Amino acid sequence: MRIDIEDLHVAYAGRTVVAGAHLVAAEGEITGLVGPNGSGKSTLLRTVYRHLKPVAGRVLLAGTDLGELAPARWARHVAALPQERGSDFELTVREVVAMGRTPYKRAFAGEDAADRDIVARALTDVGMTEQAGRRFTDLSGGERQRVLLARAFAQDPDVLVLDEPTNHLDIRHQVELLALLRDRRRTTLVSLHDLNAAASVCDRLHVLHAGSVVASGTPREVLTPEVMAEVFAVRAAVVDHPLTGDPLIAFDHRTPTDQAPREHAPREHAPTDQAPREHAPTDQAPTGQASTAVASETGVRG
């Protein structure tokens, strides 16, 4: 099933965060959302899995508006992997995965054989069958994320919505998790911080900037040096990945774009007590590779 988002406006904490976003997540494709911090990626996804309500505009699942389906009905088609970490309540891995059956079960209903099958398959898919009896909170970050993905699989959804699923994972676990997504060939809407990961795993990308979609297309069409400069405020070249042939964005970690014409100044390390963030005009601080950029900026100005 496909997801259409039409002229979506969403407010969060009293502020309009998504303002007139349009996008399509096509059937069977992995659709990526990229954009700097605060561009509205998470807010948009939260609306799709119904944590937030739209102020205006529509979210359509195969043509049916979100408002026309009860939450549990919607959740049978759309499963989410939010950024939440869960808390310590003595739940086992298996119990967490079995939660995926929630939208299908009436009050007082137990799990039947079909539920147990689906849960077992989801555990196998993410390679966590052996760990099914362990306490969820005893797992490592990578294992937890795989379990939460299995919970989403157990929901047996037509659409997967994932918010920064590779956050806090080391590189090997990032690659593993993204491979799991690619294998499934399900309609997937995923926000990713890592543009190179997005370039290699997504079929199509939408770039969010200040709450609306400013570029859409294949990774090669969208991830251009111009978009890097205008949206992410960094200098970058786009080359072919020597191993995979995917677009590879090579960032210039030294030079913020507001100084782009300048050649690389020799880097001076400002003493830490003299690197006062409050003196640096924050609206000019680039958001992407902030720490490096701010350091070199203060270095140049000091």
Add this chain to the structure above:
Amino acid sequence: MAFTLVRRKSAAPDRGGGLPAGPLAAVLAVLLLATLTAAVALGSTAIPPAEVWSVVARRLSGEAPRPGTDDLIVWQLRVPRALLAALVGAGLGLVGTAVQALVRNPLADPYLLGISNGASLGAVAAIVLGLGAGGTLGLGLSGAAFAGALATFALVWTVARRGGGFAPLRLVLAGVAIGQFLSGFTSYLVLRTGDEQQTHSVLFWLMGSLGGATWQLLAVPAAAVPLAALWLQARARGLNALLMGDETAAGLGVDVTRLRRELFTVTSVLTGVLVAVSGAIAFVALMVPHVCRLVVGGDHRRLLPVSALFGAVLLVVVDIVCRTAMDAQELPVGVVTSLLGAPALLYLLDRRLGSGT
């Protein structure tokens, strides 16, 4: 950290969901019957268990009670009291489990939401200002306590609702602040009264007691506790989802705002009912779900019934201790639950830290 790692190894990796809940619940149910029998048999006048059941059987079958003191002691005094202990214990187990899911904190307690402070203020006001005096003292006191609980619920609701959605932190902060405010009032009322007898009865009530048990007093909790148990059991999956977070719960098709609103209402009303009939009994609501979670795991479909049964058994036993520990005088239940509960909680905390979380 090294210590943590060493301790962690000892945690059984394959505990599964804990013990199977069905057999455990059956064992607890049998245990509850046994402790109820003991509670009726034991006391200043010991009555053999067989005699206890024969009195109860005669009463239940509608036969004329055998004349004598046994019938009076068993049927009029000890049975209602033992049943009240079981109902309040079960209710506290349920309400503790539900509030911990509501505010997503395994160390939360229904008294954290201020409801019991409001109930206490109502009860103390009734005692000190002489409301409900005369023959209906028991019901007047309970009525005032319940009114106090409902008024506090309305107040906390109004404050916590702002910004929408009853966020856990907001709910707790509103509850704690309003609760403190009300307990200041309670202290003032207690100090203002010069009457020593009044002060004593107020303090006794504040610490929690089952001494006021009558058949009449049992009616409301006997309806409220089973109803709340059913209501919560029907939402056990939703409670599970809340543990993982509001966004996760929403993604699982749970209407989070509505569930929170209803949970807050049900737990508040139940807390009000319990505090109205027994005072603010400390620690049971905090400790029972905790212990049960260690045994059957965190899934509410198992946790709720087991917590209710264990809470019932625990409070019946505690009340036996309260009635029999000292010759001349009864101990308030809250004193014993605090004495038991505080070390138990410290032990659990230590275990929790030890298991690396």
